[in-house]
């Protein structure tokens with residue numbers, strides 16, 4: 001496949017290495033270190049899919065530029081979802097597919113699935129409080145993590161005692177606390193804890209390397225071309 005990389009940081013570089021190992025061709029790299037390369041330089045005949053891992057403030061503009069060019073785009077940047085409805089509308093207007101996941105790791109998407117199942121069961125039996133904790137490296141700019149937000153949304157859908165989330169410890173029974181910690185080079189750890197006076201139950205995902213994110217993003221890029229609409233990992237994995 002012909003891939004356009006948008007963002008050449010930790011994820012962009014890891015995706016480049018794995019894409020080449022899988023026999024794909026990198027036709028361009030858009031990044032502040034290459035100011036002469038722009039998304040608007042590329043047309044669909046040159047690119048099968050773009051893969052975007054940049055920054056919360058840059059992601060929507062990059063996604064919109066790809067969609068306007070008619071280039072299918074796989075986006076992994078977090079912290080820009082207030083613009084998601086605009087991106088969905090643009091995908092529909094242009095007939096160009098968009099793939100978004102707050103986390104591309106297959107393991108995390110299984111964790112999301114189990115999280116919703118556990119939340120529904122814990123609601124059914126009652127007596128527990130719940131909180132979400134995420135730990136990431138100190139270079140991370142957004143808080144809470146996109147993965148923690150998806151996790152929290154899954155709990156809010158199935159555990160009606162919580163009606164909203166707050167990014168700090170909270171005494172309010174209806175608020176789901178998301179605790180964010182930044183520590184060294186931690187790749188990404190997410191923990192959901194249900195606790196009662198008698199006991200506690202934890203669901204934890206710990207990424208050891210970025211390889212899971214990279215593999216998932218490449219699977220999405222291989223799957224997306226030729227489709228129409230807005231997709232996520234549930235569509236890709238059939239979860």
Ligand SMILES: NC(=O)C1=CN([C@@H]2O[C@H](COP(=O)(O)OP(=O)(O)OC[C@H]3O[C@@H](n4cnc5c(N)ncnc54)[C@H](OP(=O)(O)O)[C@@H]3O)[C@@H](O)[C@H]2O)C=CC1
Pocket residue numbers: 006007008009010011012030031032033053054055056058062075076077078079101102103104105142213
């Ligand atoms: N969905 C998932 O599975 C995952 C999501 N992420 C998310 O992906 C994003 C990137 O993560 P990561 O690679 O670790 O971050 P890095 O900071 O290592 O890399 C981001 C790169 O994007 C560049 N960049 C900034 N603005 C633009 C722009 N307008 N156009 C093109 N490139 C730009 C940065 O350049 P400069 O440094 O000069 O600003 C940098 O080279 C984050 O939002 C992170 O949360 C990360 C891992 C997995």
Ligand SMILES: O=C(O)C1=N[C@H](C(=O)O)C[C@H](O)C1
Pocket residue numbers: 078102103136140144145146147148187188189
């Ligand atoms: O910034 C990161 O590194 C990560 N970001 C994503 C998120 O915000 O959830 C995914 C992963 O946890 C790594």
